[in-house]
Amino acid sequence: xxxxxxxxxxxxxxxxxxxxxxxxxxxxxxxxxxxxxxxxxxxxxxxxxxxxxxxxxxxxxxxxxxxxxxxxxxxxxxxxxxxxxxxxxxxxxxxxxxxxxxxxxxxxxxxxxxxxxxxxxxxxxxxxxxxxxxxxxxxxxxxxxxxxxxxxxxxxxxxxxxxxxxxxxxxxxxxxxxxxxxxxxxxxxxxxxxxxxxxxxxxxxxxxxxxxxxxxxxxxxxxxxxxxxxxxxxxxxxx
Amino acid sequence: xxxxxxxxxxxxxxxxxxxxxxxxxxxxxxxxxxxxxxxxxxxxxxxxxxxxxxxxxxxxxxxxxxxxxxxxxxxxxxxxxxxxxxxxxxxxxxxxxxxxxxxxxxxxxxxxxxxxxxxxxxxxxxxxxxxxxxxxxxxxxxxxxxxxxxxxxxxxxxxxxxxxxxxxxxxxxxxxxxxxxxxxxxxxxxxxxxxxxxxxxxxxxxxxxxxxxxxxxxxxxxxxxxxxxxxxxxxxxxx
Numbered sequence: 001x002x003x004x005x006x007x008x009x010x011x012x013x014x015x016x017x018x019x020x021x022x023x024x025x026x027x028x029x030x031x032x033x034x035x036x037x038x039x040x041x042x043x044x045x046x047x048x049x050x051x052x053x054x055x056x057x058x059x060x061x062x063x064x065x066x067x068x069x070x071x072x073x074x075x076x077x078x079x080x081x082x083x084x085x086x087x088x089x090x091x092x093x094x095x096x097x098x099x100x101x102x103x104x105x106x107x108x109x110x111x112x113x114x115x116x117x118x119x120x121x122x123x124x125x126x127x128x129x130x131x132x133x134x135x136x137x138x139x140x141x142x143x144x145x146x147x148x149x150x151x152x153x154x155x156x157x158x159x160x161x162x163x164x165x166x167x168x169x170x171x172x173x174x175x176x177x178x179x180x181x182x183x184x185x186x187x188x189x190x191x192x193x194x195x196x197x198x199x200x201x202x203x204x205x206x207x208x209x210x211x212x213x214x215x216x217x218x219x220x221x222x223x224x225x226x227x228x229x230x231x232x233x234x235x236x237x238x239x
Numbered sequence: 240x241x242x243x244x245x246x247x248x249x250x251x252x253x254x255x256x257x258x259x260x261x262x263x264x265x266x267x268x269x270x271x272x273x274x275x276x277x278x279x280x281x282x283x284x285x286x287x288x289x290x291x292x293x294x295x296x297x298x299x300x301x302x303x304x305x306x307x308x309x310x311x312x313x314x315x316x317x318x319x320x321x322x323x324x325x326x327x328x329x330x331x332x333x334x335x336x337x338x339x340x341x342x343x344x345x346x347x348x349x350x351x352x353x354x355x356x357x358x359x360x361x362x363x364x365x366x367x368x369x370x371x372x373x374x375x376x377x378x379x380x381x382x383x384x385x386x387x388x389x390x391x392x393x394x395x396x397x398x399x400x401x402x403x404x405x406x407x408x409x410x411x412x413x414x415x416x417x418x419x420x421x422x423x424x425x426x427x428x429x430x431x432x433x434x435x436x437x438x439x440x441x442x443x444x445x446x447x448x449x450x451x452x453x454x455x456x457x458x459x460x461x462x463x464x465x466x467x468x469x470x471x472x473x474x475x476x477x478x
Binding site: 111114115116117118119120121148178211213214215223224226227230231234235237238239 | 355387417454470
């Protein structure tokens with residue numbers, strides 16, 4: 001059974017301000033929930049049509065029609081969990097760090113979190129204006145990787161001013177990444193989907209790198225930021 | 240003004256069988272339409288709320304509410320064009336060719352077409368069971384690249400049996416692509432989102448390559464096929 005206050009809490013978590021207020025976020029789908037139950041993330045409550053055989057105090061068996069009332073999806077997927085937003089850990093300067101400057105698209109952020117997980121990037125540093133990583137659309141796109149990447153929202157300009165690590169920025173007109181010497185420790189900054197890296201952040205980068213275009217000169221579109229991130233992380237990690 | 244038969248034709252083009260029957264597909268959005276008007280693709284008809292100043296026989300000025308009736312989008316974007324599906328050109332064996340084995344997701348195919356455009360891949364060869372590249376969701380994701388890549392739907396097994404080019408397949412357990420010697424001419428095969436490359440196609444590959452995982456061993460998810468394609472095309476092209 002679902003209470004009115006449960007419905008109110010869960011549906012409020014669509015909005016960033018209520019996620020921050022309550023320190024909670026929503027995850028949907030049996031597979032992703034099971035993966036997160038085995039991670040260090042802490043479950044707050046689970047609403048499911050079939051029992052997961054976990055702590056009965058946290059598990060609420062509900063009907064499919066009740067699930068529809070709280071789900072953020074068009075086609076709810078058997079279970080919805082509410083997890084606690086973890087505290088960000090201190091950023092570890094002894095690795096490659098990925099930084100995002102005002103990334104806006106939830107799908108792109110979700111994909112980038114998965115890429116960080118794949119390439120062993122422990123720290124993802126986001127400017128305050130970057131889309132919230134606990135946005136339901138981001139969570140849907142991360143497929144469990146969210147529990148394995150330490151995501152910090154910071155004043156990016158401040159953070160970059162203080163670091164001693166070399167700062168690489170991805171630009172349309174930078175030097176070919178294939179010819180650049182890439183260190184094991186450093187910060188790679190990726191910019192906003194439409195505008196790239198902002199003027200202020202640009203001035204803080206030490207090297208401007210680019211993925212060369214091999215296609216027809218008519219191909220005016222830039223690479224999507226998630227694609228570019230995949231290629232650049234691969235370049236840093238391939239050694 | 241929109242006639243009933245125009246509405247019927249356009250809305251039928253959501254379905255592959257009617258696209259094939261009429262040899263037509265739909266493109267939405269002013270920017271993409273303008274890009275395609277400058278390409279070799281042939282316009283069949285244009286429905287727009289603001290004139291493009293093109294051949295008046297093909298241009299239909301309509302109201303926003305009329306556009307809503309024919310648009311495939313939740314938020315129609317000022318114009319909808321119907322273009323003729325071009326005949327596929329013969330596949331050119333003197334370059335790197337990308338082949339797709341039963342790719343299902345329209346967004347992934349759209350992204351991969353953009354990657355082909357970026358990396359100068361002229362030929363994209365798709366198995367018959369791969370999602371149709373004139374599917375509206377694919378077209379939305381290609382952003383004009385569709386006019387610059389030659390896309391052929393073939394019996395992939397037959398095609399691979401006949402080619403003299405070396406065939407590389409992307410597998411979870413292949414050899415590290417970073418340590419593989421990659422030729423300028425060859426075929427790279429990417430598999431289905433859930434199942435990878437099918438058994439039959441696997442037996443036709445000469446080399447099985449893989450993108451090494453650097454992350455935590457718990458990271459069970461594979462890379463999304465569009466991400467993997469981005470990284471592998473970059474590896475082939477970086478030289």
